[in-house]
Amino acid sequence: MPDPGSRADWLAAVAAALRLDPETEDDVLDELQSHLDDSIEALERSGRTPRDAEREALRRLGDPATLGRNIRKAQQSRKRLLAAVGGSVLGAADGAVRGLVPAFGAYIVATFVSMIGVAVVSSVTGTYPSDLETAGLIVGAVLGVALAYGAARAATRALARTARRPLAQTAATVAVAGGLTLTLFFFFALRIHVTAIALALEAAMVASWIMGAVAATDRITIELTRRTQMVVAGLIGVLSFVAMLGTLAPTMSGADDPFPPDPDLSLLGARFPSDQGPTGGFDSGRGLATATFQPPEDPDTFEPVDAFPSSWSAPQLELWPALHVATTSPFPGDDIGAPDPAFGGPIRVVAMEAGADIWSGAIRIDDIRGIDQAWVVATMLVDGERVVVRSWSTPVTFEGTPWEWLQTPATPTVVDTVR
Amino acid sequence: MPSRDSLRTQLLKGTTAMLVLEVLADGEAYGYEIVQEIAGRSDGSFVVSEGSLYPALHKLEADGAVVASWRESDRGPRRRYYRITPKGQGLLAESREQWAAVVATVGQVSRRPADA
Numbered sequence: 001m002p003d004p005g006s007r008a009d010w011l012a013a014v015a016a017a018l019r020l021d022p023e024t025e026d027d028v029l030d031e032l033q034s035h036l037d038d039s040i041e042a043l044e045r046s047g048r049t050p051r052d053a054e055r056e057a058l059r060r061l062g063d064p065a066t067l068g069r070n071i072r073k074a075q076q077s078r079k080r081l082l083a084a085v086g087g088s089v090l091g092a093a094d095g096a097v098r099g100l101v102p103a104f105g106a107y108i109v110a111t112f113v114s115m116i117g118v119a120v121v122s123s124v125t126g127t128y129p130s131d132l133e134t135a136g137l138i139v140g141a142v143l144g145v146a147l148a149y150g151a152a153r154a155a156t157r158a159l160a161r162t163a164r165r166p167l168a169q170t171a172a173t174v175a176v177a178g179g180l181t182l183t184l185f186f187f188f189a190l191r192i193h194v195t196a197i198a199l200a201l202e203a204a205m206v207a208s209w210i211m212g213a214v215a216a217t218d219r220i221t222i223e224l225t226r227r228t229q230m231v232v233a234g235l236i237g238v239l240s241f242v243a244m245l246g247t248l249a250p251t252m253s254g255a256d257d258p259f260p261p262d263p264d265l266s267l268l269g270a271r272f273p274s275d276q277g278p279t280g281g282f283d284s285g286r287g288l289a290t291a292t293f294q295p296p297e298d299p300d301t302f303e304p305v306d307a308f309p310s311s312w313s314a315p316q317l318e319l320w321p322a323l324h325v326a327t328t329s330p331f332p333g334d335d336i337g338a339p340d341p342a343f344g345g346p347i348r349v350v351a352m353e354a355g356a357d358i359w360s361g362a363i364r365i366d367d368i369r370g371i372d373q374a375w376v377v378a379t380m381l382v383d384g385e386r387v388v389v390r391s392w393s394t395p396v397t398f399e400g401t402p403w404e405w406l407q408t409p410a411t412p413t414v415v416d417t418v419r
Numbered sequence: 420m421p422s423r424d425s426l427r428t429q430l431l432k433g434t435t436a437m438l439v440l441e442v443l444a445d446g447e448a449y450g451y452e453i454v455q456e457i458a459g460r461s462d463g464s465f466v467v468s469e470g471s472l473y474p475a476l477h478k479l480e481a482d483g484a485v486v487a488s489w490r491e492s493d494r495g496p497r498r499r500y501y502r503i504t505p506k507g508q509g510l511l512a513e514s515r516e517q518w519a520a521v522v523a524t525v526g527q528v529s530r531r532p533a534d535a
Contacts, residue, residue, distance in 0.1 A: 034449070034451070061470050
């Protein structure tokens with residue numbers, strides 16, 4: 001007979017074959033543990049070494065998978081009875097909670113801990129805050145790849161333990177739907193920053209969720225030994241750290257800047273519709289681009305900059321030595337921070353003017369590292385109070401070049417303010 | 420020709436549940452204790468496969484022949500004690516009758532003409 005392996009592995013193999021509700025499964029494993037304790041103790045008293053005693057005790061209990069299957073079969077009549085009285089539904093709900101809550105809890109905690117870790121690294125190295133956000137998202141997504149599998153498998157297995165197979169299928173669907181929701185979040189959060197990495201992680205997460213759910217429905221089975229789990233966990237940790245460093249490295253070293261200085265890049269105008277985020281016209285010498293640096297689909301069209309109400313008196317655009325670059329939305333309720341005179345940010349105001357109804361300006365960008373993560377925040381002083389300009393109006397399409405638009409009066413639109 | 424041990428094992432198959440009930444008829448016991456008791460009563464001739472004991476116990480429990488309860492142990496982890504139920508008593512009585520019938524039948528078959 002082959003070596004039964006360690007006691008922990010043997011019990012894990014029994015558990016894998018049991019597929020009972022969690023409570024019954026725990027009872028069976030406890031009972032076998034108790035049996036092994038007694039058996040090993042008796043064998044040691046008879047002169048066996050501890051290792052030999054354990055091996056012999058496991059051998060006497062036989063193949064763990066067979067034992068697990070036979071105990072499961074022995075429970076069949078009980079399961080049918082419980083299913084008849086709705087026990088399977090209760091067991092399913094209980095199992096789903098037991099499986100999903102710890103998995104998602106661990107995921108959320110791990111992600112936040114990772115982001116805090118990144119924040120610590122960022123504060124120590126004095127790195128750019130926007131890179132911190134990206135790094136945190138990447139760490140979360142990398143962790144999500146591993147946890148998605150576990151969460152999907154745990155939830156689906158919990159339901160598969162019950163007598164009714166359709167519940168397992170439902171659980172698989174729910175698990176995959178949850179996974180897709182999670183992955184969509186990361187998709188939208190990450191694609192702004194690092195499209196290639198985001199897509200790779202997204203693909204891995206989706207595959208992970210599907211594999212977890214499918215594995216739990218017994219179509220495929222991926223059993224990992226404890227050692228393999230540790231190796232996988234180590235690789236995930238290393239991958240997370242490398243991903244984090246890979247994101248921060250350009251900022252820390254100053255090398256490999258993906259956005260080299262471009263003195264010809266000037267902001268011609270910007271607007272902040274609530275549904276699109278800041279947009280604006282840039283003349284980069286290579287064509288037009290918006291503030292989010294996504295070229296307009298039609299190069300002949302351009303969206304006008306914002307306007308402020310004519311009811312305002314004495315509006316005055318602020319001329320900052322450096323515009324604050326926020327990592328969060330400039331919309332109401334978000335803390336966009338105050339302009340930091342010491343911040344040598346990449347965007348510098350060259351000139352801005354306020355007319356009776358519209359404002360316009362030109363911002364020179366000397367160093368646009370990380371500009372794809374920046375929000376361009378336009379502020380002005382109105383009657384001595386600083387306000388952030390944004391618009392709820394429907395975007396207006398302007399036919400013509402950005403410069404022509406800047407010189408064209410626009411109808412005032414309602415704007416919102418943040419004081 | 421099967422060996423003596425192999426033949427005994429084959430004969431034991433199907434009797435595990437009955438042997439378990441026989442032990443439990445004298446009082447509640449836990450799994451390991453049941454194995455030892457069966458081995459002791461048969462002077463070591465019958466050694467119930469430990470791998471088949473627990474499926475048998477769980478089947479008996481699912482059928483209502485025994486009930487189980489957890490009890491703390493003085494020497495280690497908690498133990499699961501099994502106790503025979505009235506239904507189990509009836510099942511045991513029925514099993515005894517069937518076993519007696521089997522023994523009698525086998526005896527008739529194996530009896531030589533000269534013994535008759």
